[in-house]
Amino acid sequence: MSINIDQALQTFIAEARELLEDMENSLLQLESTPEDAEIIGAIFRAAHTIKGSAGLFGLDQVVGFTHIVENVLDRVRDASIRIEGDLVALLLECRDHMTELVNVIAEQGEQLDEAALGREQFLRKRLQAYQGVQAGHAAVVVEPEIESSGASMEGPDNWHLSLRFDREILKNGMDPISFFRYLGTLGEIISIVTLPDALPPVDEMDAELCYLGFEVNFKSDADKNTIASVFDFVRENSSIRILPPHSKVAEFIDLIRTLPEDEKRLGDILVSIGALTRQELDEGLAAQKNPKADGSTAPLGEILVGQRSVEQEVVQAALEKQSQARESKNKENRYVRVQADKLDELINLVGELVIAGAGANLLAQRSNDSSLQEATSTMSRLVEEIRDGALKLRMVPIGDTFSRFQRVVRDVSKELGKDIDLVISGAETELDKTVVEKIGDPLMHLVRNAMDHGIESAEKRLAAGKPAKGTLKLNAYHDSGSIAIEISDDGGGLNRDRILQKGLERGLVQPNQTLTDQEIYNLIFEAGFSTAEAVTNLSGRGVGMDVVKRNIVALRGTVDLESTAGLGTTIRIRLPLTLAIIDGFLVGVEKSSYVVPLDMVLECVELTESERQGMKERSYLNLRGEVLPLVPLRTHFEIEGSHAKRENVVVVQYAGQKAGLVVDELLGEFQTVIKPLGKLFSNLRGISGSTILGTGEVALILDVPSLVQQAEHAEQS
Amino acid sequence: MPIRAETRNGVCHLAIEGEMTIYAAAELKSELVPHLAEPRIEIDLSGVSEMDSSGLQLLILAKREALQHGRILNLTGHSKAVLDVLDICNMAAYFGDPLIISSHA
Numbered sequence: 001m002s003i004n005i006d007q008a009l010q011t012f013i014a015e016a017r018e019l020l021e022d023m024e025n026s027l028l029q030l031e032s033t034p035e036d037a038e039i040i041g042a043i044f045r046a047a048h049t050i051k052g053s054a055g056l057f058g059l060d061q062v063v064g065f066t067h068i069v070e071n072v073l074d075r076v077r078d079a080s081i082r083i084e085g086d087l088v089a090l091l092l093e094c095r096d097h098m099t100e101l102v103n104v105i106a107e108q109g110e111q112l113d114e115a116a117l118g119r120e121q122f123l124r125k126r127l128q129a130y131q132g133v134q135a136g137h138a139a140v141v142v143e144p145e146i147e148s149s150g151a152s153m154e155g156p157d158n159w160h161l162s163l164r165f166d167r168e169i170l171k172n173g174m175d176p177i178s179f180f181r182y183l184g185t186l187g188e189i190i191s192i193v194t195l196p197d198a199l200p201p202v203d204e205m206d207a208e209l210c211y212l213g214f215e216v217n218f219k220s221d222a223d224k225n226t227i228a229s230v231f232d233f234v235r236e237n238s239s240i241r242i243l244p245p246h247s248k249v250a251e252f253i254d255l256i257r258t259l260p261e262d263e264k265r266l267g268d269i270l271v272s273i274g275a276l277t278r279q280e281l282d283e284g285l286a287a288q289k290n291p292k293a294d295g296s297t298a299p300l301g302e303i304l305v306g307q308r309s310v311e312q313e314v315v316q317a318a319l320e321k322q323s324q325a326r327e328s329k330n331k332e333n334r335y336v337r338v339q340a341d342k343l344d345e346l347i348n349l350v351g352e353l354v355i356a357g358a359g360a361n362l363l364a365q366r367s368n369d370s371s372l373q374e375a376t377s378t379m380s381r382l383v384e385e386i387r388d389g390a391l392k393l394r395m396v397p398i399g400d401t402f403s404r405f406q407r408v409v410r411d412v413s414k415e416l417g418k419d420i421d422l423v424i425s426g427a428e429t430e431l432d433k434t435v436v437e438k439i440g441d442p443l444m445h446l447v448r449n450a451m452d453h454g455i456e457s458a459e460k461r462l463a464a465g466k467p468a469k470g471t472l473k474l475n476a477y478h479d480s481g482s483i484a485i486e487i488s489d490d491g492g493g494l495n496r497d498r499i500l501q502k503g504l505e506r507g508l509v510q511p512n513q514t515l516t517d518q519e520i521y522n523l524i525f526e527a528g529f530s531t532a533e534a535v536t537n538l539s540g541r542g543v544g545m546d547v548v549k550r551n552i553v554a555l556r557g558t559v560d561l562e563s564t565a566g567l568g569t570t571i572r573i574r575l576p577l578t579l580a581i582i583d584g585f586l587v588g589v590e591k592s593s594y595v596v597p598l599d600m601v602l603e604c605v606e607l608t609e610s611e612r613q614g615m616k617e618r619s620y621l622n623l624r625g626e627v628l629p630l631v632p633l634r635t636h637f638e639i640e641g642s643h644a645k646r647e648n649v650v651v652v653q654y655a656g657q658k659a660g661l662v663v664d665e666l667l668g669e670f671q672t673v674i675k676p677l678g679k680l681f682s683n684l685r686g687i688s689g690s691t692i693l694g695t696g697e698v699a700l701i702l703d704v705p706s707l708v709q710q711a712e713h714a715e716q717s
Numbered sequence: 718m719p720i721r722a723e724t725r726n727g728v729c730h731l732a733i734e735g736e737m738t739i740y741a742a743a744e745l746k747s748e749l750v751p752h753l754a755e756p757r758i759e760i761d762l763s764g765v766s767e768m769d770s771s772g773l774q775l776l777i778l779a780k781r782e783a784l785q786h787g788r789i790l791n792l793t794g795h796s797k798a799v800l801d802v803l804d805i806c807n808m809a810a811y812f813g814d815p816l817i818i819s820s821h822a
Contacts, residue, residue, distance in 0.1 A: 178769075211774060
């Protein structure tokens with residue numbers, strides 16, 4: 001490999017990596033829908049394209065290995081081997097190895113290390129089991145039978161046999177001619193070309209060795225196994241290639257390439273016996289030699305598809321494919337890669353702009369200058385749009401994070417010997433990029449935990465009357481200003497008593513304490529808590545859940561857990577959508593201002609005099625027949641001063657629970673730039689941050705989740 | 718002695734008797750090769766009782782040798798066994814000799 005890795009090769013590497021990614025996804029899909037011919041086709045094409053392009057660059061190691069994989073995929077495609085778990089696992093490993101091979105190329109000149117080479121040997125051996133009839137005995141490679149779907153890519157009507165026998169065949173008492181006689185009983189030999197090319201000069205020729213090669217055009221209704229079995233007794237070292245009727249031109253070209261004789265001569269022979277037309281041959285060979293004009297390299301198969309211009313259906317498909325490729329390229333071009341810190345800087349500036357804008361707005365209102373007021377209100381509208389736009393830049397769908405777990409679930413379930421399905425929903429739900437990055441690890445832990453401890457072994461499941469296959473669900477949705485991520489399993493649920501007992505042992509619960517189920521379940525988030533009987537490789541060491549919780553709390557999120565014995569467990573993580581700027585609702589108590597995140601505000605109600613009287617005895621309100629627990633901010637924050645003349649209730653909702661915050665004044669909507677509180681205030685309950693008002697005063701941002709919980713608690717006790 | 722050789726009118730007449738199979742191949746080759754230097758060779762195959770790939774291969778070798786050196790090699794009197802093999806392997810055209818078209822059962 002040259003030191004100066006050229007651009008085309010880079011393109012190949014990028015393309016190959018993409019294809020390998022697709023291949024992995026398709027393989028994982030295949031596990032759930034093993035019969036899906038489209039997916040199998042996609043996997044095959046990926047391997048085929050990689051092999052083809054690698055061939056153009058002379059990357060023999062890639063070609064060699066991929067070729068074997070492709071052969072096996074070929075046999076999958078024509079249904080001579082069935083897709084089952086082991087095969088998918090093997091193919092996934094092969095994919096990983098191919099990735100490694102590509103990486104080696106990308107790193108230029110690096111050689112595969114010993115371990116990787118060993119792995120390759122092992123993989124090759126395992127692939128052999130799938131490779132062909134009597135693999136390892138006779139190298140009989142049966143080419144796939146292409147379902148002839150209408151006009152698509154039909155080759156000749158007859159079988160094509162390409163035979164290069166073992167030199168020793170005659171000495172072993174077998175005569176190629178006798179094979180042909182036998183073949184004659186299975187069908188009609190349309191024509192044979194005998195190739196004496198390998199015959200050495202007179203002096204070197206050993207009359208007892210067989211130097212002849214044969215190309216046979218054979219018409220038969222027998223299936224390929226029957227035909228292949230004719231050559232069963234030929235010892236290894238023979239090269240027996242059988243192309244079924246209607247094989248693709250590409251396969252003939254492939255055949256030509258792999259046979260020892262000269263390409264052109266073989267091509268002529270294939271034409272002469274009617275396997276190919278002259279035009280097909282010339283175009284196929286020429287296209288293979290000339291890379292596309294734009295410098296990118298097209299795999300042979302695609303070129304041939306593109307060139308079979310007589311077949312409208314195929315051309316159509318090829319064009320579609322091309323336009324798809326173009327489209328995805330355009331899509332790529334529409335993205336601009338921006339460094340994350342530049343984006344953060346922009347968001348910060350927008351935050352400052354919002355604060356400055358609010359200040360200007362306030363001054364304008366005081367000035368009584370209506371044209372100035374108009375100008376500032378236009379400006380604040382624009383600032384708001386800029387803010388939203390800037391924040392959207394950081395929003396990414398959670399789907400990518402979720403789909404990473406497909407492979408995790410697959411591998412871990414294999415490791416555990418359980419059969420587990422991953423169901424993903426809400427993948428398009430968007431959330432802040434920084435949140436996405438930080439949620440990966442906690443999610444991973446929860447997923448592994450659910451698989452390890454949540455879902456029972458197949459026997460236990462069957463005994464409990466559940467399907468043997470466990471299901472793990474990942475779900476995400478937006479819910480009042482936050483994103484909820486659920487990890488649910490249909491396993492055995494949490495063992496309430498065990499957790500309680502363990503809690504007592506660890507001194508987390510006092511013996512006389514009465515706890516709700518919810519509180520007991522939440523004990524598993526305490527430090528050093530593990531109920532796993534066996535510490536497995538995966539989880540159960542008791543260092544997990546508390547770390548998960550800490551990570552989530554650090555993101556201003558919450559985590560809670562629902563569990564039904566025998567039916568499963570759902571862990572729900574709630575995270576704020578963004579960490580920077582929110583739409584707030586400003587309220588006032590005495591002289592202080594507070595901000596409630598607007599997404600959580602349901603409505604505002606004015607308290608009547610009688611209700612205010614009633615509040616002295618009870619801390620809830622009858623809101624249209626519903627009990628609404630109240631949190632009077634005045635008492636909560638111990639604000640001194642006489643009660644205001646009027647009081648209002650801001651009804652807020654979080655996680656399906658409602659509460660009313662009792663305030664003096666409703667000051668309206670306010671764009672809130674969240675400024676984190678210093679470490680000193682980190683233990684404050686009910687406050688999640690601060691912001692700066694237009695006047696320069698500080699307003700505290702209310703931590704609605706904790707206030708709601710508190711209200712709920714007060715109501716229950 | 719499966720090959721009888723005699724030269725008449727500058728033509729080397731060879732007659733192969735018996736089977737042209739793997740069992741006789743080595744011997745046949747050693748007997749055939751010395752004659753290949755002759756400018757005109759005619760091989761009579763009427764006495765060939767059996768033929769396999771090795772026999773065919775020998776004939777191809779002889780023919781190729783002749784073609785390469787601009788000599789003339791003709792096969793005559795093809796026996797049924799020979800015709801059969803030439804037919805199956807589609808090699809009649811290669812040798813370019815007139816054949817008696819068999820009914821080819």
